[in-house]
Amino acid sequence: MIWTLIILAVAFVGAIFFIGYFNNKSIKQFVENEQKKTLLEIKKIQESETRKVVTPIQLQAYERLVLFLERMSPDNLVLRCYEPTMDSKLLKDVMVQNIRNEFEHNLSQQLYISNEAWALIKNAKEEMISTINTVFTKEEKTITPTGFAGKLFEQFAGKKNPLELAQEVLKEEIQKRFA
Numbered sequence: 001m002i003w004t005l006i007i008l009a010v011a012f013v014g015a016i017f018f019i020g021y022f023n024n025k026s027i028k029q030f031v032e033n034e035q036k037k038t039l040l041e042i043k044k045i046q047e048s049e050t051r052k053v054v055t056p057i058q059l060q061a062y063e064r065l066v067l068f069l070e071r072m073s074p075d076n077l078v079l080r081c082y083e084p085t086m087d088s089k090l091l092k093d094v095m096v097q098n099i100r101n102e103f104e105h106n107l108s109q110q111l112y113i114s115n116e117a118w119a120l121i122k123n124a125k126e127e128m129i130s131t132i133n134t135v136f137t138k139e140e141k142t143i144t145p146t147g148f149a150g151k152l153f154e155q156f157a158g159k160k161n162p163l164e165l166a167q168e169v170l171k172e173e174i175q176k177r178f179a
Contacts, residue, residue, distance in 0.1 A: 061112035062174045078149040088148040092136040117169045124162035
């Protein structure tokens with residue numbers, strides 16, 4: 001009988017420890033799960049707040065880069081840069097400098113667009129400068145500023161140029177990101 005009481009006492013104490021261990025483990029697991037849920041909620045809120053700040057900046061970057069490409073088009077570039085007193089060399093130099101200045105002004109926008117789109121923008125800038133220099137070099141001695149502008153327009157007439165290609169890619173990206 002005494003042995004029975006001792007066995008029951010040991011079993012009872014063991015049961016208490018066993019139940020306490022599993023209850024403690026369950027409580028610990030519950031607390032860990034709640035902490036994970038709270039961290040996920042905080043992360044979602046932070047991402048939402050970040051998106052509220054970044055989205056307008058990204059949209060502005062796309063707008064600025066489309067505007068840059070538009071301002072680099074031959075017709076806009078000539079209209080913006082030409083002065084009646086200029087000779088063709090000065091017109092060429094002013095147009096090339098204008099493109100470089102605008103590109104430098106928009107360098108930081110590359111953070112908000114794809115690498116592919118940025119590469120196309122850089123390529124469009126380089127090709128535009130190259131075309132301006134090539135047209136000028138071919139006719140340097142005899143060309144008037146209006147003749148120079150006309151030859152420049154001819155280079156891009158009737159074909160898809162790198163400026164348009166870059167604009168299309170930017171438009172596609174913005175539609176995918178914000179649709």
